[in-house]
Structure formats: structure tokens, C-alpha cells
Amino acid sequence: MSFDEKIAVLIQRIPKLIDHLKTEEATKNALIMPFISALGYDIFNPQEVVPEYIADIGTKKGEKVDYAIMRDGEIIILIECKKVGIDLNQTEMSQLFRYFTVTKARIAILTNGIQYNFFSDLEEANKMDTRPFLELNLLDPRQEALEEVKKLAKEDFNLEEILSIANDLKYTSVIRKILTTQFEIPDDEFVRFFFIRSNPSGSRFTATIKDQFTSIVTKAFHQFISEKVSDRLRIALGVEDDNRVIKPEPNKIVEEAKEEGKEGIITTEEELEGYRIVRAIVSKVVEPERVLHRDTKSYMGILLDDNNRKPICRLWFNTKQKYISVFDSNKNETRIPIDAITDIYKHGDHLTTIVQSYEGQS
Structure with missing residues (x-):
């Protein structure tokens, strides 16, 4: 599975797990290790991921950082973990600071399994900044944050590209917080x-x-x-009603699907990303290989078993305002506006329910 699919699965699991994570070790096993795995690193290969990494720092002997991610024998990312619920803003980071100084890592992550704060040395070389350049909250994931995190993935890792935009990201994050505070x-x-x-x-x-x-x-x-x-x-x-139920005429779903045979259809990366998220969500109830997409000029239809009579949803991403259409058991279509692709997660229960209803018909 891709990063988007793995992260979607992890995000879906969090609400069910969060109340049962009473220790740091439980948080690591249930949330942080799957996050590292989503980035494409083999958590069971010590050449890629070293848990409890030890390095002597001056007079301090045997100190450990929770995870060190390796590449070509060098540390590229350090990760310090806390238990779910710990306020990262109040967390002591002296150990992470020390490890950052004595290793070649340029990226450090502080996390409680839900929130991820990403640091580098933008202000002074080889000295970890006190403010993160990027923050990610998996209970309320912003699409732009997920896109930046994806650049840390094993297959896409490009340190120079990450650092080139990290400075802008750091100040963008600070300005957003200032505006939020001033608004309130x-x-x-x-x-x-x-x-x-x-x-x-x-x-x-x-x-x-x-x-x-x-x-x-x-x-x-x-x-x-x-x-x-x-x-x-x-x-x-001016284009569509915000939230309306569309009752299709008989065989309308089948007829509209014919539109995909016309010229001029362009499948965008946003549509493919939305499709991957939907497939990851419903993979809890069906094999992901059974979830396929068909693109038209107006929308991307996502179907179970490539069957026009088993629509899971439609992605209307070709206008400034994006929509997701969901279906009820009578195939009535409800079009819902979304602000970001990650808003698809909010409709996960509806998507799995409609897929389960099709399974009950077979």
C-alpha cells in the first residue's frame, strides 16, 4: 500500500485505540511504529530502524532515543516518543537536542502518536531548533501537512528538498497560530x-x-x-447546491458511466489521492483490490468490483469547490462540499456502510 493508504488506515484506527493506550510502549506499538512503517521503513530491519538507539554523549553514558531511522549506515531521522495525551509543548526535549548535536541527523521528530512535531537546524547549524518547522495532528490531518510529511518517506526522501521548504513551513505555522490567537x-x-x-x-x-x-x-x-x-x-x-440529494433516474448510474469513453478526460493526482484514501478506508471490510475507479469529465466514480451498480462514492474535484458524493441503500446520491481531500476521512463510516450493504446483497 502507498503512504496515503497506510496513513488513512492508521487515522481510521486511532479513535478506537486511543482510550486503551495507557503507556508509552503501547503508544509506540499501536501508533508510532505503524507511522514509521507508513513512511516505507522496515521497522523490523535494524539497518533501517533502530529502536532504543544508544550513543555516549560526553560524560553521559547509555542514553537512548526511541528510534533512529538509518540510510546507508547514517542516521537521517531521530524520533522521541511520549505517551498519548502528553502535551508536546510542555515536554522536555533536552535528550533529543543532545542526540541531534552528536549525530548527522538533520530531522528530529517529537510525537505522542497523535501529534507529530518536526524539527531541523534552520537557525544554527547542527543545533536543533526550539520550534518545529512542521506539525501534524492525525486526529485533524491537514492535507498540506500530509504532503510535506510524505517527503520523508523512504522512496521519496530528499533531504535538500525538505530543508529548502522547512524554513517557510516553520514561519507559516507560527503565523497561523498568531492569527488563530488574535481571532479569539x-x-x-x-x-x-x-x-x-x-x-x-x-x-x-x-x-x-x-x-x-x-x-x-x-x-x-x-x-x-x-x-x-x-x-x-x-x-x-453558483455551480451546485451545497448539499443536496440527487435521485437518479433508472439506470442513470450506468448511463453516466458511459461518459468515461469520451475524449478530454484527465485524471488528476488529487483524484487519485482521494481514490487511495477511499480504498484504504473501505479496506477494513473488503479487499482493497476490489475497489476500483472510473473517471469521467465531471467526476471520478469509485466502485466496488468495478460494478456501476455498486457505487461507493464520487469525487467532484473539477471545480473550485470540491465535493464528495455518498450513496444510500437506494442509490440516492448526496453531494457534500469538502475543503480538503482529507475531509474524506470524516465520511469513513458512510463509505464502509454502503460497501457492507453491497456485500449483504451478494
């Missing part, structure tokens, strides 16, 4: 900035003005975000 509770400096820009006459920013303007800035910020979201929805609604 704007600080004095943020409020002062808008007050000064809104009052070219040079009025004083007094305590009373600050209190009044904090409320104004908060309201304006929320309205701005709301309007942007509404604009995006209006654009989407």
Missing part, C-alpha cells in the same frame, strides 16, 4: 495597529479607547472571516 482574543498590540490605521488624525490610544476598540476589532475580524466563507460558498452555489 486580540492583544493590545494587534488592536493598537488597527486603531492607528483607522485614525490618521493621531488620536491617543487610551485605556478607554483600547477597551472599546478591542470589541470593534474582534467583531470586524469575525465578520471578515465570515464574509470570506460566505463568498466562497456563494461561488460554489
Whole structure:
């Protein structure tokens, strides 16, 4: 299976496992080792993955880092693990810092099995940065983060490419956090900035003005975000209703499938990625080889057994607003807008249910 498929399977398993992981070792076995495996490294081959890696550091003897990932006999990635639920922002990282300094690794990962923080030495050579350049949360995976993590995979590993974009990623992450904080509770400096820009006459920013303007800035910020979201929805609604049930006419599914024989059909990487995620999700109930796709000019149809009468879902990725269509037992189609390809995970239960219903018919 590909990285996308393995990660999809892992993400689907997390909610069922998380309450049963009481120790660090349980977290490693259930979540972190499958993550390393998803990247294509053989967790049972000590030439690729060394658990409990030991290196003497100055006067400190026998210290261990949880995993060292090797390539051509050199360490390329260090991984320090914590138990599920541990706040990584409050975690002591001195050991990881020390190992980073004495090895040739340029990538270090701190994880609790759900959250993954990725570090390098962007600020000072051979000294691990205090801030991660990338963060991934498998309970709420962002597609762009998954794409960057994929670059660490064994078959795609390109250190220079990773480091070339790591600096931008680090500051993008920080800016996102700042904007999130200001959106919720704007600080004095943020409020002062808008007050000064809104009052070219040079009025004083007094305590009373600050209190009044904090409320104004908060309201304006929320309205701005709301309007942007509404604009995006209006654009989407200009093409299709956001969420509607489409009741196909008899044999409509079969007739529409004929469209795939026309010229001009382009299967995009996004569609293939969505297909791989769907296949990984339903592989819990059927063999993944039975899940196939057929592309048309309008959508990619994903079918069980390559049978037009067994549609699992449709991916409408050819417009600015993406949609996934799911089906009920009567083959009524419900089209649902999604913001990212990873939103497909949110509909995993529906996808497995419809596949199981087809199995019950056979």
C-alpha cells in the first residue's frame, strides 16, 4: 500500500485505540511504529530502524532515543516518543537536542502518536531548533501537512528538498497560530495597529479607547472571516447546491458511466489521492483490490468490483469547490462540499456502510 493508504488506515484506527493506550510502549506499538512503517521503513530491519538507539554523549553514558531511522549506515531521522495525551509543548526535549548535536541527523521528530512535531537546524547549524518547522495532528490531518510529511518517506526522501521548504513551513505555522490567537482574543498590540490605521488624525490610544476598540476589532475580524466563507460558498452555489440529494433516474448510474469513453478526460493526482484514501478506508471490510475507479469529465466514480451498480462514492474535484458524493441503500446520491481531500476521512463510516450493504446483497 502507498503512504496515503497506510496513513488513512492508521487515522481510521486511532479513535478506537486511543482510550486503551495507557503507556508509552503501547503508544509506540499501536501508533508510532505503524507511522514509521507508513513512511516505507522496515521497522523490523535494524539497518533501517533502530529502536532504543544508544550513543555516549560526553560524560553521559547509555542514553537512548526511541528510534533512529538509518540510510546507508547514517542516521537521517531521530524520533522521541511520549505517551498519548502528553502535551508536546510542555515536554522536555533536552535528550533529543543532545542526540541531534552528536549525530548527522538533520530531522528530529517529537510525537505522542497523535501529534507529530518536526524539527531541523534552520537557525544554527547542527543545533536543533526550539520550534518545529512542521506539525501534524492525525486526529485533524491537514492535507498540506500530509504532503510535506510524505517527503520523508523512504522512496521519496530528499533531504535538500525538505530543508529548502522547512524554513517557510516553520514561519507559516507560527503565523497561523498568531492569527488563530488574535481571532479569539486580540492583544493590545494587534488592536493598537488597527486603531492607528483607522485614525490618521493621531488620536491617543487610551485605556478607554483600547477597551472599546478591542470589541470593534474582534467583531470586524469575525465578520471578515465570515464574509470570506460566505463568498466562497456563494461561488460554489453558483455551480451546485451545497448539499443536496440527487435521485437518479433508472439506470442513470450506468448511463453516466458511459461518459468515461469520451475524449478530454484527465485524471488528476488529487483524484487519485482521494481514490487511495477511499480504498484504504473501505479496506477494513473488503479487499482493497476490489475497489476500483472510473473517471469521467465531471467526476471520478469509485466502485466496488468495478460494478456501476455498486457505487461507493464520487469525487467532484473539477471545480473550485470540491465535493464528495455518498450513496444510500437506494442509490440516492448526496453531494457534500469538502475543503480538503482529507475531509474524506470524516465520511469513513458512510463509505464502509454502503460497501457492507453491497456485500449483504451478494
